[in-house]
Amino acid sequence: MRRTFLSRNLIVFVLMSLGPAFGAGERDCPLPNARQLAWQEAELGVVFHYDLHVFDGQKYGQSGNRITPISDYNIFNPQRLDTDQWIRAARDAGARFAILTATHETGFALYQSDVNPYCLKAVQWRDGKGDIVREFVDSCRKYGLKPGIYVGVRWNSFFGVHDFQVNGEGPFRDNRQAYYRAMCEGMVRELCTRYGELFEIWFDGGASHPDKGAPDVLPIVKKHQPNCLFYHNEQLAEARWGGSESGTVPYPCWATFPNFYSHGSDSPREHLRLLRTGDPNGAYWMPAMSDAPLRGYNGRHEWFWEPGDEAHIYPVDRLVEMYYKSVGRNSTLILGLTPDPNGLMPAPDVVRLKQFGDEIRRRFGKPIATAGSVGWPSAHPTSGSQRTRANQPRHPHGGHPQGRTGARIRVGRPLRRKLDHAQPRHLHRAQAHRAIRECDGD
Amino acid sequence: MRRTFLSRNLIVFVLMSLGPAFGAGERDCPLPNARQLAWQEAELGVVFHYDLHVFDGQKYGQSGNRITPISDYNIFNPQRLDTDQWIRAARDAGARFAILTATHETGFALYQSDVNPYCLKAVQWRDGKGDIVREFVDSCRKYGLKPGIYVGVRWNSFFGVHDFQVNGEGPFRDNRQAYYRAMCEGMVRELCTRYGELFEIWFDGGASHPDKGAPDVLPIVKKHQPNCLFYHNEQLAEARWGGSESGTVPYPCWATFPNFYSHGSDSPREHLRLLRTGDPNGAYWMPAMSDAPLRGYNGRHEWFWEPGDEAHIYPVDRLVEMYYKSVGRNSTLILGLTPDPNGLMPAPDVVRLKQFGDEIRRRFGKPIATAGSVGWPSAHPTSGSQRTRANQPRHPHGGHPQGRTGARIRVGRPLRRKLDHAQPRHLHRAQAHRAIRECDGD
Numbered sequence: 001m002r003r004t005f006l007s008r009n010l011i012v013f014v015l016m017s018l019g020p021a022f023g024a025g026e027r028d029c030p031l032p033n034a035r036q037l038a039w040q041e042a043e044l045g046v047v048f049h050y051d052l053h054v055f056d057g058q059k060y061g062q063s064g065n066r067i068t069p070i071s072d073y074n075i076f077n078p079q080r081l082d083t084d085q086w087i088r089a090a091r092d093a094g095a096r097f098a099i100l101t102a103t104h105e106t107g108f109a110l111y112q113s114d115v116n117p118y119c120l121k122a123v124q125w126r127d128g129k130g131d132i133v134r135e136f137v138d139s140c141r142k143y144g145l146k147p148g149i150y151v152g153v154r155w156n157s158f159f160g161v162h163d164f165q166v167n168g169e170g171p172f173r174d175n176r177q178a179y180y181r182a183m184c185e186g187m188v189r190e191l192c193t194r195y196g197e198l199f200e201i202w203f204d205g206g207a208s209h210p211d212k213g214a215p216d217v218l219p220i221v222k223k224h225q226p227n228c229l230f231y232h233n234e235q236l237a238e239a240r241w242g243g244s245e246s247g248t249v250p251y252p253c254w255a256t257f258p259n260f261y262s263h264g265s266d267s268p269r270e271h272l273r274l275l276r277t278g279d280p281n282g283a284y285w286m287p288a289m290s291d292a293p294l295r296g297y298n299g300r301h302e303w304f305w306e307p308g309d310e311a312h313i314y315p316v317d318r319l320v321e322m323y324y325k326s327v328g329r330n331s332t333l334i335l336g337l338t339p340d341p342n343g344l345m346p347a348p349d350v351v352r353l354k355q356f357g358d359e360i361r362r363r364f365g366k367p368i369a370t371a372g373s374v375g376w377p378s379a380h381p382t383s384g385s386q387r388t389r390a391n392q393p394r395h396p397h398g399g400h401p402q403g404r405t406g407a408r409i410r411v412g413r414p415l416r417r418k419l420d421h422a423q424p425r426h427l428h429r430a431q432a433h434r435a436i437r438e439c440d441g442d
Numbered sequence: 443m444r445r446t447f448l449s450r451n452l453i454v455f456v457l458m459s460l461g462p463a464f465g466a467g468e469r470d471c472p473l474p475n476a477r478q479l480a481w482q483e484a485e486l487g488v489v490f491h492y493d494l495h496v497f498d499g500q501k502y503g504q505s506g507n508r509i510t511p512i513s514d515y516n517i518f519n520p521q522r523l524d525t526d527q528w529i530r531a532a533r534d535a536g537a538r539f540a541i542l543t544a545t546h547e548t549g550f551a552l553y554q555s556d557v558n559p560y561c562l563k564a565v566q567w568r569d570g571k572g573d574i575v576r577e578f579v580d581s582c583r584k585y586g587l588k589p590g591i592y593v594g595v596r597w598n599s600f601f602g603v604h605d606f607q608v609n610g611e612g613p614f615r616d617n618r619q620a621y622y623r624a625m626c627e628g629m630v631r632e633l634c635t636r637y638g639e640l641f642e643i644w645f646d647g648g649a650s651h652p653d654k655g656a657p658d659v660l661p662i663v664k665k666h667q668p669n670c671l672f673y674h675n676e677q678l679a680e681a682r683w684g685g686s687e688s689g690t691v692p693y694p695c696w697a698t699f700p701n702f703y704s705h706g707s708d709s710p711r712e713h714l715r716l717l718r719t720g721d722p723n724g725a726y727w728m729p730a731m732s733d734a735p736l737r738g739y740n741g742r743h744e745w746f747w748e749p750g751d752e753a754h755i756y757p758v759d760r761l762v763e764m765y766y767k768s769v770g771r772n773s774t775l776i777l778g779l780t781p782d783p784n785g786l787m788p789a790p791d792v793v794r795l796k797q798f799g800d801e802i803r804r805r806f807g808k809p810i811a812t813a814g815s816v817g818w819p820s821a822h823p824t825s826g827s828q829r830t831r832a833n834q835p836r837h838p839h840g841g842h843p844q845g846r847t848g849a850r851i852r853v854g855r856p857l858r859r860k861l862d863h864a865q866p867r868h869l870h871r872a873q874a875h876r877a878i879r880e881c882d883g884d
Contacts, residue, residue, distance in 0.1 A: 067614035069621040074556055114516055114566065121570055122559035128570060160602050160610055160618055167618075168602055168609030172509035176602050176609070179511040 030256055030285040035229040036238055038146075039200065040255070040287050042096040043327045045334045047150060047202070047291070048086060049303040050132070051104040052076050055341045060304045066105045066155045067162060073108060073118070077125045078343025083132065083139040089345045090337065091143045093353035094360050097199045099148035099334070100136045102191055104204070107156030111194075115186030118158045137195045146199030148228075149191050153184045153215055154205040164208045177213050184215035192224035200229040200239075206263055207233035231289070237262040239332070240286045243276035245301065247292030247333055248325035254278030255330060257286035290326030293336035294349055305338040310348045319356040320363075472698055472727040477671040478680055480588075481642065482697070482729050484538040485769045489592060489644070489733070490528060491745040491780045492574070493546040494518050502746045508547050508597045509604060515550060515560070519567045520785025525574065525581040531787045532779065533585045535795035536802050539641045541590035541776070542578045544633055546646065549598030553636075557628030560600050579637045588641030590670075591633050595626045595657055596647040606650045619655050626657035634666035642671040642681075648705055649675035673731070679704040681774070682728045685718035687743065689734030689775055690767035696720030697772060699728035732768030735778035736791055747780040752790045761798040762805075 032040065053060055055075040090098045103109045109119035111133035120130040133149070140147035153164070159180060160167040166177040184207075192198065201221055208214030218235050221228060230238045240262035242249040258279045265271040278288060292314075295302045300312040314322070319335075326333035337353075340346050345353075474482065495502055497517040532540045545551045551561035553575035562572040575591070582589035595606070601622060602609040608619040626649075634640065643663055650656030660677050663670060672680045682704035684691040700721045707713040720730060734756075735745045742754040756764070761777075768775035779795075782788050787795075 068617045071621065071624060072557075073559065115514075117515065117559040117561070117564035119559070121563050124556060128563055157614075157617075160608070160614065162614055166602070167611065167614050169611070170509075170609075172599075172602065172604055172609050175510045175599075179513065182513065 030283055032255070032285045032287070033238070035227060036285055036287060039097075039229045039239060039332055040330075042146070042199075043332060044093070044095050044323070045097040045099060045148070045200075045332065046090040046093065046095045046337050047099040047101070047148075047334050048136070049101050049104065049293075049336055049338045050110060051101060051304065052106050052108050054305045054338065057307060060302060060306055062105070066157055069157045070106055070108070073122060074124050076108070076120075076123050078339070078341065081130075081132070081135070081339075081343030083135040084142065085350075086136070086337070086339055086345050087139040087143045087145055089350045089353045091145060092350075092357045093335065094357040095145060095335070097146040097148055098136070098140050099150050099200060099202055100133060101150040101152065102133050103156075103187065104150070104152045105155040105157060107152070107158040107161070109187065111190070113187055113190060115183050115190065133191065133195060141196075147195070148198055148200035148202065149195075150202040150204060151184075151188060151191065151207075151217075152204040153207050153217075154203075156180070159183075163205075164212065164214050181210075181213060181215045185217060185220060188215065188217045188220045189224070192221055192228075198225050198228040200231060201225065202231050203233060206237075206261075209234035232262060234261045234263050236260060237286055239289050240278075241275055242288035242290045242326075242331050243272050244290075245292055245296070247290045247296075247322040247335070249288050249290050249329050249331040250276050251325075251329045252277065252280075253288050253329045253331050254280045254282065255285060255287040256280065256282035257284050258282045260284050262286060288331040289334055290322070290331045291334045291336065292322060293338075294352065295338070296336075303336045303338060305340045305346070310346065313348055313352050316352065316355045316359055319352070320359055323356075323360060472725055474697070474727045474729070475680070477669060478727055478729060480669075481539075481671045481681060481774055482772075484588070484641075485774060486535070486537050486765070487539040487541060487590070487642075487774065487776045488532040488535065488537045488779050489541040489543070489590075489776050490578070491543050491546065491735075491778055492552060493543060493746065494548050494550050496747045496780065497783045499749060501748055502744060504547070508599055511599045512548055512550070515564060516566050518550070518562075518565050520781070520783065523572075523574070523577070523781075523785030525577040526584065527792075528578070528779070528781055528787050529581040529585045529587055531792045531795045533587060534792075534799045535777065536799040537587060537777070539588035539590055540578075540582050541592050541642060541644055542575060543592040543594065543646075544575050545598075545629065546592070546594045547597035547599060549594070549600040549603070551629065553632070555629055555632060557625050557632065575633065575637060583638075589637070590640055590642035590644060591637075592644040592646060593626075593630060593633065593649075593659075594646040595649055595659075596645075598622070601625075606654065606656050623652075623655060623657045627659060627662060630657065630659045630662045631666070634663055634670075640667050640670040642673060643667065644673050645675060648679075648703075651676035674704060676703045676705050678702060679728055681731050682720075683717055684730035684732045684768070684773050685714050686732075687734055687738070689732045689738075689764040689777070691730050691732050691771050691773040692718050693767075693771045694719065694722075695730050695771045695773055696722045696724065697727060697729040698722065698724035699726050700724045702726050704728060730773040731776055732764070732773045733776045733778065734764060735780070736794065737780070738778075745778045745780060747782045747788070752788065755790055755794050758794065758797045758801055761794070762801055765798075765802060 052070040052073055052075065053065055055077065056070065087098060100110065102111060103116075107116070107118050109116045111119060111131045112121055112129070113119040120126075120132065121128050123130070137147040153161075155161060155163070160176070161180060166173050166180055168176065188201075192201070203217065207217050210216035212234075214233070218230065218233060221230050230236050232238065232240070237257075237260070240257060242253070254277060256278055257274070258281075262275065265274075275288070278286070293301060293303045294314060295309045295312045297312045297314040297318060300309060302309055302312065323333060335353075337345060337349065494512040494515055494517065495507055497519065498512065529540060542552065544553060545558075549558070549560050551558045553561060553573045554563055554571070555561040562568075562574065563570045565572070579589040595603075597603060597605070602618070603622055608615050608622050610618065630643075634643070645659065649659050652658035654676075656675070660672065660675060663672050672678050674680065674682070679699075679702070682699060684695070696719060698720055699716070700723075704717065707716075717730070720728070735743060736756060737744045737747075737751045737754045739754045739756040739760060742751060744751055744754065765775060777795075779787060779791065
């Protein structure tokens with residue numbers, strides 16, 4: 001119902017935007033697919049980081065952890081694990097999807113893998129029968145969030161993988177590279193077939209390219225998870241990193257990109273700029289993610305739980321500002337959360353997430369205009385944070401936004417963000433219809 | 443009781459051997475410790491080889507397997523596992539001890555390790571709860587064989603270890619080397635503390651030296667298994683490899699060796715000769731092992747089960763010859779056995795082992811002389827295969843040997859093999875008593 005209703009508005013909007021040029025000729029205008037549209041519509045998600053070193057009582061050093069196996073994996077022992085509590089915290093923040101690091105840089109898998117022995121089968125916790133991915137997706141569905149999975153294949157300090165490459169030399173290295181590739185493909189297959197529909201699969205640092213010996217993950221995801229946003233490897237990026245871990249993107253931030261992948265170019269500086277801004281003339285739809293750890297304030301920036309980091313939880317005003325500079329600028333915001341060694345989201349984080357969600361709901365809980373009505377609000381949009389909201393029962397903050405600050409006018413936002421600036425003469429009727437069908441999920 | 447009885451005979455024998463030179467001066471004559479004496483007394487053992495590649499239906503290629511991870515470890519699925527059946531086969535052959543490859547060159551551990559995730563916890567077989575080491579030692583004790591453990595730390599195709607060295611470069615390699623060292627030490631600790639008293643621990647190819655980054659296993663074994671023969675690393679070899687996998691040693695084969703370890707010298711050829719013959723003037727007691735796979739006949743030499751190798755089981759006459767040229771030459775014979783993918787010793791191997799044991803019992807089932815009687819048999823020993831047997835209720839072939847061929851005269855064999863050729867003037871009373879105490883296990 002919602003999509004049908006939205007598509008009607010899109011027709012109106014597209015026609016209005018195209019104006020006299022509608023149907024005037026050929027074009028090369030990218031359009032979002034259903035996965036991308038859903039991901040952009042979601043606006044706010046969270047990613048839970050959880051790995052062995054949460055339990056070691058040490059300060060996390062990413063560069064060191066990547067090349068240093070955790071000395072005793074049986075430190076993994078979340079005695080009070082409660083993924084419902086995690087997801088309630090995410091829901092209270094307004095997140096519409098949640099992602100879990102099924103594996104991160106240690107290589108340790110938070111489920112019952114049959115291809116990676118370095119997983120929850122290995123530990124004494126729950127007699128080797130724990131499956132946090134399972135509990136996580138169940139909790140997501142219980143509370144109406146879409147579950148996603150983060151898979152780290154770029155680093156594996158246990159198996160000896162550094163930046164996709166198995167450490168070593170000669171045929172032994174080559175054999176282990178082939179084995180690792182198959183192991184990663186096997187994990188992706190397991191994760192794509194055991195836990196129902198996934199909203200997003202996130203390959204840490206991208207999954208490189210099979211031609212370089214990296215796992216050939218794209219066909220697996222496409223086969224088993226046709227509705228899952230693929231982020232990303234050198235064959236496809238259905239979203240792109242927004243170029244910082246500040247939770248923000250600059251304005252303007254285009255949802256289009258010149259390549260079908262978002263990996264680097266010859267000029268890292270120019271590439272970073274491109275990730276942040278996108279390219280209004282880019283041939284590929286690739287909206288930007290703004291990501292930041294909740295514990296990234298005032299001199300620290302930690303994706304993983306560490307003792308004594310409570311003072312580094314972002315204050316509410318900073319989170320709201322982040323929301324404006326990400327969601328408000330045509331980017332999807334993904335906040336990094338990390339449960340503690342007990343298996344719970346720490347109380348201060350839970351409180352802050354609720355405060356943040358409440359504030360966003362207070363500001364945008366009611367729409368200033370309802371799509372389907374005749375005409376447009378008098379306050380014409382001047383930035384991405386001002387949009388009219390259509391009927392969106394699944395909006396993270398519920399109801400129809402209305403507020404004093406940042407009143408949003410929104411119809412078919414992602415599509416419009418591109419169409420505003422496309423060359424209208426290149427779009428004809430069939431493509432407008434395709435856009436509408438895409439929004440309908442046809 | 444047995445040992446006390448034996449020691450009385452030893453006194454007689456030592457005194458007789460020393461003759462007029464007894465007590466004549468200082469000496470540097472090595473003596474066996476209780477572990478070595480028990481190992482030499484055992485005469486015949488078996489070593490069961492079992493690893494992932496038994497299940498792959500392929501011909502085993504050791505050099506390839508060492509550097510090629512097994513593609514799917516869930517092929518490990520011995521549906522009819524019956525270690526009682528294994529040990530009955532070993533018992534019928536006359537073995538007094540049995541050793542199991544807890545890990546071999548894949549790195550896969552046949553038990554519930556808490557330090558090596560690549561173990562029976564990882565597989566679907568028995569829902570990840572299988573422990574073959576446990577069943578193996580239980581079966582050994584049930585049938586009166588002493589259990590021993592073989593640990594492979596030299597190779598690990600999964601983790602990426604080649605000839606003790608973690609493959610790779612830089613700090614990542616060094617960190618993984620340190621991790622691997624701790625993992626191996628942890629496995630040795632588990633194996634030495636979970637399964638009761640072990641008869642022998644066998645480090646495949648030796649365990650190198652901690653100074654070279656290898657696991658520091660000797661203190662662990664010494665602490666937890668004071669009665670376990672340590673074979674071997676560069677710090678200690680309580681037995682040595684006899685220099686071939688033919689199941690034989692040349693004659694003479696001395697139980698003494700010039701070094702406290704048996705690793706190589708500058709001249710591999712000379713070292714191999716030394717391993718085979720020992721050194722009559724060697725300062726260290728280090729008896730020789732003769733090892734051979736049962737499936738080593740007529741053009742093949744396989745420690746691991748493979749399809750179609752039944753024709754390569756040694757015939758009985760060849761096994762008897764092997765026995766003469768190993769046990770009969772002052773060496774302990776260890777036959778390599780390998781269960782099939784069902785988890786059972788194959789029927790042809792079981793039959794052959796029984797035939798071999800029956801023939802040895804027929805030849806040596808009764809002694810030609812009983813120690814404790816006055817004087818010596820008229821047939822004076824002329825080779826190591828002729829010995830008088832003392833009262834040995836635990837002899838692999840039972841009873842007191844007597845037969846037409848190879849009649850054995852044996853009292854305190856291992857000690858005598860050295861004393862026969864030692865310079866008697868270097869042995870005095872205190873050392874003779876020490877030998878006797880050693881035999882008594884003091």
